[in-house]
Amino acid sequence: MDSTRVCFQLQVKPELIPEYTRRHAAIWPDMAQALKDTGWNNYSLFLRPDGLLIGYFETPSLEAAQAGMAATEVNARWQAEMSEFFVDLDGAPDTGFFQLTEVFHLEDQLPR
Template sequence: MTRVCFQLRVKPELLDEYLARHSPVWPEMLAEIAAAGRRNYSLFLGDGGQLIGYYETDDDAAAQAYLAASPVAARWEAQMARFFVGLEGRPDQAATPLTEIFHLHDQLAAAAASDHEGTDR
């Protein structure tokens, strides 16, 4: 499983409309996101329009390809593109990915495995 986090910036003057577009998202777009294999998908909005997105997937390249070929996703992203600062291309494809540097579960599992190895000797 891959965890993906990305960052975009929403134009401050369009924040209210951006929020309205997500309350709710089109049902057919929600279905496409799920069909692409993305799950546990969230968006978080910070000061100044900073937008952080997060999702999990088994194959991010396949999920990206599925959405890139989806007419529903193309329509959604065409309507959403104007909301973002300095973005060229489809928002879903052009968002800036963030590098994961810490994940609690992974580190707990590694620590448990290390502790277990120490007791086997």
């Protein structure tokens, strides 16, 4: 099945960057498993020193991945704890992010 590449942006409050980083150094094992089980593949977060957070993952369906996580108990706990870290968040972090538009992908332009 084909995957969609999803890239998103959030803004972490600068004063909370050390704690945000600490919490992501080893996320809860049940959260990691839930992400994997619901299609959040090759998931990475990148953080700039001013708090700009860029996330990337691959999934067969963004809507299904978000719905799958919404149905888990661990996600409710995680999102409640993480929401305090973000500036101008519209909803939970896993649904309130600003999705970026992909404009280039090398493999799409290479001869097959």
